[in-house]
Amino acid sequence: MTIKKMRVGLVGSGYMGKAHAIAYRNAMAAFAIPQNLLQCDMLADATPELAQSKALELGFSRSTGDWKSLINDPDIDVVDICAPNFLHKEIALAAISAGKSVYSEKPLALNASDAKEMTEAAERAGVKTLVGFNYVKNPTMQFAKQLIARGDIGDVVHFRGVFNEDYLADANLPFSWRLQKQFAGTGALNDLASHLVQLATHLVAPITSLCADLKVVHQHRPLAQNSDDSNTGVGEVENDDQAHMMVRFANGAQGTLEASRIAWGRKNGLSFEITGTKGSLVFDQETLSELSLYVAEGNPQTQGFKRILIGPEHPDYQAFCVSAGHGLGFNDMKAVEIRDLFQGVVHDAPLWPDFRAATQVNIILDCVVESHEKGTWVEVEQYDSRY
Amino acid sequence: MTIKKMRVGLVGSGYMGKAHAIAYRNAMAAFAIPQNLLQCDMLADATPELAQSKALELGFSRSTGDWKSLINDPDIDVVDICAPNFLHKEIALAAISAGKSVYSEKPLALNASDAKEMTEAAERAGVKTLVGFNYVKNPTMQFAKQLIARGDIGDVVHFRGVFNEDYLADANLPFSWRLQKQFAGTGALNDLASHLVQLATHLVAPITSLCADLKVVHQHRPLAQNSDDSNTGVGEVENDDQAHMMVRFANGAQGTLEASRIAWGRKNGLSFEITGTKGSLVFDQETLSELSLYVAEGNPQTQGFKRILIGPEHPDYQAFCVSAGHGLGFNDMKAVEIRDLFQGVVHDAPLWPDFRAATQVNIILDCVVESHEKGTWVEVEQYDSRY
């Protein structure tokens, strides 16, 4: 009997591609994954030259300028999609056809209908899927889930989530594909609020209805300049800088979710406050290795928010460090995600959030757009009950 | 010519009544208000006995069990209303009829129509009015307004405000008038969100439309027990524990506002984040003497939120202390409010927020209820343009 391996083909080697590359190594050392069972094998990017230089840089053995040849390579077990949003569908469907496991960055698709098509193809083909909603892999977030599940804060009655960054806060940053519907879909909604929607449902309950408001704040941006400075035009921004939602959850809880890509000062400003009938939880991704917990019990004199530093007592921390409070970084969350991927692909463990679960996010994002356009509340279809 | 004085008649001596009593003394010493010009004269409460003991305790010379006799006393210049919400209207209208200046706690009235009636009566009678939206009197908040007004953060594009407390988070706290529509009006909305609405409009721009969601979380509460323990029934809570709003401002900015009276761990959790085109401001009333400011200028390496401790360089701090960062307390904000009242009543300075401005808050609170009931966006009537 041959031992199953995980030979990875990475498509796209920008921001996330590099984060994945680092995380594969990190996961191997942290989680004692044998080197022969996890191989960073081939890297595809837009051109052969780019792919080659990135493969060298990121430690992949082979490279290609054509993602299709990566997919069709018999030695590739997992296709890891770190290409821009609009390519996820085509690449994933091709990989599924080739019988490969697919590990895709989020959001899964540009809309729910594409996401469903991808999910159904994967399920029919029986391939493993995983989507890169990495924030739920953070030991701190896993611990938050544990606390809620075991009732430490009672029944959840409220969720407030914010995901603010300032990567487009400067109104003079040039126009790009990220600002165009056909390539990026929505704006802050897809980029940031998708994470928030995913983790809110995970931590609280399915979202059953919502009412939303989107806004393009900087409506025009300068076109990137030609080398001869001839280009002085502006491009029209097609998607939201800011997104708001009021939501209702299946368990009766209420919530607000919002995201902005123009919120000066916020760099990875994913934060939430969860209120239960017995206590509260507060988290801020900018201090990713701590969680604040308030429990209304014992002497009222000594009640307060407790700042818990994540350590070996909490899920998946000890693999990185035996001492509490030494802090994990962004890439460490991805390493946990890759450990999951490995367990799923090589040891047939269930993978989560898979395409089905990620489709539920796309369904909600579609509802946001619909609610914004209609100015009313919208009921959410429940596609994935586990989510 | 006689020097104008401010002899105060206080109606209601509970939580706010005491805060006002402390603040009158505090204001006199801090702002050098001559003792003969500001007198804590008469105190009215529900019974003569209560009024008498409270007058002694809080340093008022005279007392009465009937607020009408206070209002009609010729030596009273200002009627200070610290009675429950449902009494504001009747007391204020009577005081106005008697030609007295009126200083009322917030919210001004149970609904906009009452508030308008009160405003118009006051304006016809030409009496001075002031409503106790004390948070805008905090030197920190005044400084926030200054920063915005002088453009330090550019044009405001977003406001997120939260006012959470946990005074009713324990589901076993007994039923009371606060939970009944006829006495309290709405719940967290009136108690907490009213402040938020007032300061959002003050700091950003008038709110022109909104969409809202209200929720009673703990639907029944035990009735307060009779002494013989015979009472074991429950009361039905009639107003919101949690309130959400998405809002749009006249200047084009967007915002979310929310309040909860059941948010475990939050004690005076009035916080906001204001995003502008050049920077951001963050404030939290639980650390009331500091403001965080982010300005996107200079070397990107040294940009970050600056924690500014309020001091003598900022409005109205120096009256309390010549050293920066020594901290003001809740009652000190009220002292600033009373300094304003004194300036208005004795030196005829304009008073703000007066009944007209406070009516705008009531209009918005009514829109919230309407939006919640209809499930749609609601346009807001602009009653007070200064607000």
Place this chain on the structure above:
Amino acid sequence: MTIKKMRVGLVGSGYMGKAHAIAYRNAMAAFAIPQNLLQCDMLADATPELAQSKALELGFSRSTGDWKSLINDPDIDVVDICAPNFLHKEIALAAISAGKSVYSEKPLALNASDAKEMTEAAERAGVKTLVGFNYVKNPTMQFAKQLIARGDIGDVVHFRGVFNEDYLADANLPFSWRLQKQFAGTGALNDLASHLVQLATHLVAPITSLCADLKVVHQHRPLAQNSDDSNTGVGEVENDDQAHMMVRFANGAQGTLEASRIAWGRKNGLSFEITGTKGSLVFDQETLSELSLYVAEGNPQTQGFKRILIGPEHPDYQAFCVSAGHGLGFNDMKAVEIRDLFQGVVHDAPLWPDFRAATQVNIILDCVVESHEKGTWVEVEQYDSRY
């Protein structure tokens, strides 16, 4: 039988004089002190004109340019000394001779031998004394003491205290009496570290030995300029900008104490961390209404520093506000001090820290200077065992 009253004569109406004036009013309203029993009667300052204008401003009925006449006035019960350090002794001794209670600002004296002389004079005369170490009157600090006393953090094994401000951080601030030994005594040591020494001993145990290091950082400062700009000289700074101590406590605990008046960014930076065998306490005066408590018990997963917001469950808060977390300010601590003074003077309650207790601080400050000069550890005389 005549009811005892407390008619106050205030000497000095600068920074602290005003804080006291505010606090007298504040204390009356907050602690229900009858107006006829506490009177802000006479104010003395360096000249009659200054005294008169300050009396008007701060609400004192009478004024004088000669503190001796205040002391000898038969209607004055308590002499409140808010004059510069070097005057404390002379004024206090005169007040004691006249049989008056004395309420003096800290440090009690320029050195231990003066402090002892004052203490013994007061004790012989049987007059009440109180010294303005206000930080221990803060409800938060009282609560810290409670927690330690009842063993919540076990036996104290370590104290680290810092009192940093930046009021002289700018090297171009002009020369003044504060920088001269004859008027001010030591520098940051007297101004700031005196508080730290007082509260460390209070919270932990008597200090039995110490080793210290003092430093003048800015050795010269420009003389204050004459109006005709003729003065361009510099003055030589005679006392410490920074002060360090390593200490050992009677209970076996160790500690470090340090103070600086040139620590840029610190405005009221009195902070400490106390480690016990079962937990820890952290406090920072710049957020004076909160205390952080770590207790090593229960599930290790949920251990962390708990941020406790001071409220009505804690000592002396409820007098100011019935809601938790609404925050007290610097002047509120002084109001608690004055409530104590009133209880002591009018109801014969014990007063603390009195001259004897404050003398222990002066003894320790003298040891600091001695240790610095000798470069060795110094044993501390135990004058006041209660301290």
Place this chain on the structure above:
Amino acid sequence: MTIKKMRVGLVGSGYMGKAHAIAYRNAMAAFAIPQNLLQCDMLADATPELAQSKALELGFSRSTGDWKSLINDPDIDVVDICAPNFLHKEIALAAISAGKSVYSEKPLALNASDAKEMTEAAERAGVKTLVGFNYVKNPTMQFAKQLIARGDIGDVVHFRGVFNEDYLADANLPFSWRLQKQFAGTGALNDLASHLVQLATHLVAPITSLCADLKVVHQHRPLAQNSDDSNTGVGEVENDDQAHMMVRFANGAQGTLEASRIAWGRKNGLSFEITGTKGSLVFDQETLSELSLYVAEGNPQTQGFKRILIGPEHPDYQAFCVSAGHGLGFNDMKAVEIRDLFQGVVHDAPLWPDFRAATQVNIILDCVVESHEKGTWVEVEQYDSRY
């Protein structure tokens, strides 16, 4: 010509051994180090079995139960010492004899005389050396150094450093070699304060004299129990739980340094505050990706500590992530250290802190012990001027 490689032999695979293993992978992906040039080759531990299982777990190709055979293996270029303190000297001297580069964990040696012997051997042999003072490799710390070097806070006048953890705070934790002089040397001093001494000198200036105080708080600890529970004895703790130093720097600045291994609640509590003539810096390793900067310039109204989140504008961050504020973890600092090691070994870049620089730390630690024993100030020998 053959390309130089770095084939690593790791000795010791406990806490730090694993951190190094993770960091080698991390460094390769983050800093684009070609896989063929950096090889995790052989791992030595106390027994062949342990070594073998650890090699598998941590991704080393070969293993041995005898570190001498690792050192003598011709394919090993760098000997990485992650064994307990008392073994550093013997292993390092052997590696140097074999002409290998040596990367040793801190503290370099049990005392200064051993450290000098090691330094001189290495320098004579001309081998590269590096010591694992990883905290100075943190991008945040590198940025702090930059800020100081370019004068943003003026001339440094004060340093306060604390390194507190609670790994031995529980008095019932069993006796171990860490508590014995012959194996561990000093206690909190060697473990924690050594880092503090290293970075204080790096950030400020050489330490020229000091006065110190050490204390064993828990003098006995239970012996680790035999399996049959027969063992009920206690061991006598031989080294310090708490360590204090007052220091003077070559540039005239003053400082205090302290460390504790029994400070409940502190998990990686390495923090400092550096005061300069124009501003201040504050850092806390428990939030390792942020730095607080106060600069006394511009409008006093808007001065405050600025919380800077580390990002691509700062040294060595971009290799890990292109977005600011996404956070690095403890192991990422080690990856930077290994990048340095690689540059030194393969590209002959200068390595720092090398044995000579680390010897200066040992010299200072020896002075601490001497000062504690004598109760006086001690002058520090200046062995390494770069340090």
